[in-house]
Amino acid sequence: MFARSAVRALAQPSARLFSSTASRNFKVAVLGAGGGIGQPLSLLLKSDHLVTGLSLYDIRGAPGVAADVSHVDTASEVNGYAADQLDEALQGANVVVIPAGVPRKPGMTRDDLFNTNASIVRDLASSIARVSPDAHILVISNPVNSTVPIVAKTLEKAGTFNPKHLFGVTTLDVVRARRFLAETVGAHPSETPVTVVGGHSGPTIVPLISQSPRGNEVKGEKYHALVHRIQFGGDEVVKAKDGAGSATLSMAYAGAKFTNSLLRGLSGEKGVVTPTYVRSPLFEDQGVDFFSSNVELGRDGVEKIHPLGPLSPEEQKLLEACLPELKKNIEKGKNFVQ
Ligand code: NAD
Ligand code: LMR
Numbered sequence: 001m002f003a004r005s006a007v008r009a010l011a012q013p014s015a016r017l018f019s020s021t022a023s024r025n026f027k028v029a030v031l032g033a034g035g036g037i038g039q040p041l042s043l044l045l046k047s048d049h050l051v052t053g054l055s056l057y058d059i060r061g062a063p064g065v066a067a068d069v070s071h072v073d074t075a076s077e078v079n080g081y082a083a084d085q086l087d088e089a090l091q092g093a094n095v096v097v098i099p100a101g102v103p104r105k106p107g108m109t110r111d112d113l114f115n116t117n118a119s120i121v122r123d124l125a126s127s128i129a130r131v132s133p134d135a136h137i138l139v140i141s142n143p144v145n146s147t148v149p150i151v152a153k154t155l156e157k158a159g160t161f162n163p164k165h166l167f168g169v170t171t172l173d174v175v176r177a178r179r180f181l182a183e184t185v186g187a188h189p190s191e192t193p194v195t196v197v198g199g200h201s202g203p204t205i206v207p208l209i210s211q212s213p214r215g216n217e218v219k220g221e222k223y224h225a226l227v228h229r230i231q232f233g234g235d236e237v238v239k240a241k242d243g244a245g246s247a248t249l250s251m252a253y254a255g256a257k258f259t260n261s262l263l264r265g266l267s268g269e270k271g272v273v274t275p276t277y278v279r280s281p282l283f284e285d286q287g288v289d290f291f292s293s294n295v296e297l298g299r300d301g302v303e304k305i306h307p308l309g310p311l312s313p314e315e316q317k318l319l320e321a322c323l324p325e326l327k328k329n330i331e332k333g334k335n336f337v338q
Pocket of ligand 2: 103104110142232234235237246247
């Protein structure tokens with residue numbers, strides 16, 4: 001859906017979408033805009049007509065990226081901010097997207113990034129709490145299972161945590177699942193939507209293939225191979241990039257797609273539902289208080305957290321493997337801020 005609207009927007013600066021659904025102006029800040037994800041994400045956000053202001057911040061390179069992206073002929077205004085200008089970058093932001101932090105190299109897990117990225121994310125969250133406490137925060141930095149609880153705890157300590165405004169971006173898992181299922185059954189990706197629940201690392205990624213219209217065509221070994229590819233799709237890219245980082249372009253696409261869904265919800269569009277990792281009651285009784293499932297996005301962010309729906313016996317097993325791992329990741333994040 002994003003791709004079609006983005007292409008239309010690029011082709012037609014005064015696209016219908018702009019006048020019919022944009023009931024507000026949205027300023028979006030990208031923290032980490034100079035990076036592998038940040039640059040293409042900034043470009044895609046520049047081509048989203050729901051974005052009217054784009055604020056690009058990084059500890060290096062953001063003014064250059066902003067100057068470049070600002071020449072794209074869409075209406076939004078772009079500003080770049082240097083390392084000492086975080087407060088200015090956050091001023092008036094409705095949405096803050098965070099891809100700041102280090103990516104994996106071959107042989108590393110996402111959890112191996114914790115030591116570096118936890119403090120980056122915590123410090124950025126402190127600034128958001130102070131400068132733009134009402135902003136909707138979209139966390140891309142890994143390990144997402146832990147960085148989202150870190151942001152929540154940091155905001156909680158500052159007295160500004162609103163669970164309706166905090167999202168872990170798990171859209172890349174959804175994008176991959178749709179694409180890989182389409183390849184497996186020989187269909188167009190539009191016919192193979194897949195809800196992916198849980199978290200964003202290996203066994204915490206739980207694709208609900210049985211709920212997809214073409215999902216039940218995949219059985220036995222093929223099913224297990226498909227699940228494995230969705231759970232470990234990130235490793236495929238890390239290995240192919242051979243030390244030069246992890247997924248950036250597909251992640252920028254996924255990040256822009258999720259941002260567009262959120263902005264459509266904030267604009268008042270009804271029925272915008274997509275998986276995202278949020279403060280969730282679904283498995284709270286098992287000590288898992290952050291979980292990704294289908295979430296309806298509305299004028300104030302999280303409108304409704306949907307239950308998982310019917311699971312196959314295989315999916316039930318995947319969920320059982322996910323929950324204890326996710327619980328550990330969440331506790332690790334929370335303990336970091338204590
Ligand atoms: P990158 O190294 O190319 O870019 C990261 C950027 O963050 C750099 O430009 C760096 O200067 C900047 N940065 C570092 N500290 C900062 C700070 N305090 N404030 C502002 N900017 C800061 O890395 P990348 O490939 O863009 O990946 C970024 C993160 O996204 C990694 O943690 C990666 O694991 C994660 N990621 C998540 C997903 C997902 O599905 N959620 C997908 C891919 C990558
Ligand atoms: C991904 O899923 O591609 C990202 O989380 C990056 C990674 O480390 O694999």
